[in-house]
Amino acid sequence: MTEQISRSPERLSSVAMAARILREFGKHSTQLGVSQLARRVGVGKSTAHRIIWTLVQEGLLEKVEETGLFRLTTTMRSLGASAETAQRLHEAATIPLDQLRQKTAGTLHVAILDGTDVLYVERREGPGAFSVFRAVGSRNSAHVTSSGKVLLAFLPLESQRRLVQTMRLSPKTSRSITSRTEFLAELARVRCQGYAENRGESQPGVCSIAAPIRDPLNQVVASVSVAESVEDVDRGLRHLIGPLVETAARISSGLGWNQ
Structure with a gap:
């Protein structure tokens, strides 16, 4: 000793x-x-x-x-870039997230894409926090989250297809998408409508919606989402689409995006 x-x-x-x-x-x-x-x-x-x-x-x-x-090495440079991105997101997202929290009892997240996972870099807990929607620094499978769908949907299409081909679309619930063809079609819908929904795909009775956060070059660098337990999974959280998309635009503006 x-x-x-x-x-x-x-x-x-x-x-x-x-x-x-x-x-x-x-x-x-x-x-x-x-x-x-x-x-x-x-x-x-x-x-x-x-x-x-x-x-x-x-x-x-x-x-x-x-x-x-x-x-x-590339790994170290990526870690540095990720840390810088997280700091910039924190600064840009703080006020918009606090204002969105006044409109919903749900749990709010800002997330970035890390391989085939989403990595949560900001969080605002609602009255009932869900274990499936993780704390800051944790990750979740991209294909069963609204955040992951948004981040994948706005990738360059060739990069998106290559990444989806490497994914294991393992089901979390009976509503999880497990077909690559169906998942690519879902990503196309997300890209067209400008937001993503998760209707009980990660956890029964829990829904989430997510919208893209953009940088000054109009590239999607993160997502903002809200998750909440609901009675009607098919209806989801559609009443929050407007406020969420507005919050994403405000965070994007804080990063230098000019619509």
Whole structure:
């Protein structure tokens, strides 16, 4: 036990140094060499070399053969972009979500697409929160959620088809869509009408609707949704379509979208 404790500061020091090296790539340059990194973080070149190659082996950095320098891997760049997107969405969505919450007892979410899942980045709970509609940082299958349908519907059509082909359309309820042909037709309807519905497809008796959030280039980067327990699943939450679409437009405007 004593030996394990005595080594802890050394291990933590190495982690801290690795973190400092990774942060350097977000400051000025996208590609950096060993000598540059050693100088910037204030360590010897041999120490920097060992840490950098450990980060390469862990898939966080990669060496660019053409320049001999190092850069963040695609995974790390994507994580950075996702974090930035989540922060921008938080800032743009806060007031519109709080105002929409005054019009419904449902649970509100802002979500982004992550592979074939939706990733929830904002949440406002209603009086009865549903376990199937997860907390911030959690995910759900895109094909059984209104958020997922919106995010898939507005992808470029070729990208959409390729992604749907990789999906396992496993049913969550008897209402879940499990046919790729039917699902693609559903996405076409969503794209045409400008919003998506989930009528008991994730959980019996629970419906949700979602609308797209757009960036300054008119690309759909997220969705805003409301989920609620209903008596009439076929009717769903149609009375909230107008307020939800308006909320999506306001969040989009906060991101710089100009209708």
